[in-house]
Amino acid sequence: MPEGHSVHRITRQFERNFVGHVVHASSPQGRFAVGAAELDGRRMIDARAVGKQMFLGFEGDVWLRVHLGMYGAWDFAGDILMDATIASANGRMGQTNQRGTFLDAPNPDAVVFDSAGENSLTSIGAPRTTRLRMSESEKEGNGLETFPPEPIGQVRVRLLTDTICADLRGPTACEVLDPAQVEAIVAKLGPDPLLDPGAVAEERFTSVVRKKPTPIGLLLMDQNVVAGIGNVYRAELLFRARLNPHTPGKQVPEELVRELWRDWSKLLRIGVETGQMMTMDDLDPEAYRAAMASREDRHWVYKREGLPCRVCGTHIVLEEMGARKLYWCPSCQA
DNA sequence: TAATTATGACGAC
DNA sequence: TCGTCCTAATTAC
DSSP, X not given: OOOHHHHHHXXXXXXXXXXXXXXXXXXXXXXXXXXXXXXXXXXXXXXXXXXXXXXXXXXXXXXXXXXOTTTOEEEEEESOOOXXXXXXXXXXXXXXXXXOOBXXXXXXXXXXXXXXXXXXXXXXXXXXXXXXXXXXXXXXXOSOOSSSOOOOSOEEEEEEOSSEEEEEESOSEEEEEOHHHHHHHHHHSOOOTXXXXXXXXXXXXXXXXXXXXXXXXXXXXXXXXXXXXXXXXXXXXXXXXXXXXXXXXXXXXXXXXXXXXHHHHHHHHHHHHHSXXXXXXXXXXXXXXXXXXXXXXXXXXXXXXXXXXXXXXOBBEEEEETTEEEEXXXXXXX
């Protein structure tokens, strides 16, 4: 269940491993057979992430748009070249073998390599415990002996080069577009801090929020206001700003809106580097490491309903907002 | 075996 | 506000 950071990470994988290569496209599941045929045999020339959407550009002005939705995921197999940023982050966080590849698998971006290092496999998207277990058994010599591997589960589209295989499963959107259609979709999306890191985006976000009567807790999830924030980052950003989720956008002090934008930029960068939605970055180094290692201790309020607030001890509240679960501290975020 | 859950988003009322 | 779609793991029965 990826938010913006995962999509940026996946896009980097495509930049590193696919851009410049001729791609064989297919749809093992069959549901994307027509689209795959349009892409098949073309050279990939671009990979872009905007919020939670990814656009892969192919020669001949053909684009593939993918949105993972709640449980979509990409699985990479083969001789994967890790993006420098991702590789170094992994090296920092987990155990590494002699080749420097990553052995431990911190969810939600499960990055798993067999110890031989040859037949690597990585999955970015929804947590896939089965897949992890499989990888562990593969370490002991089963499976992944052939390339490309047998598709696992419902694979909507498979993109293949000589050395890399990428399988897409469970996307909410997977379609072939022309450049004008891509432009139309991107134009509707709100700013993404990694796309335009300058003051223009901050200005755009701030002015939109400051005009709306909509609760800030809904605005942060609105992809047309700001792209890439999902349910986890929403709850955490609001807590970090000590902001009541029900506050109408127009009533949030301007400086606080700007702080929200800058904080989102910061958390997104951390997420892209580490592959985890760490939102308690202000900890001392030791506590930070412990928090990273634990699934439960990584957030201020997300999934902590009924537990004491880490700051004031008040029980964290769970309520529905925008048909999604919203966690917040009624005392800190009064 | 069925219900439940998940870090989305859309369209019909 | 609801139903619907995409998938797979976990939990309940």
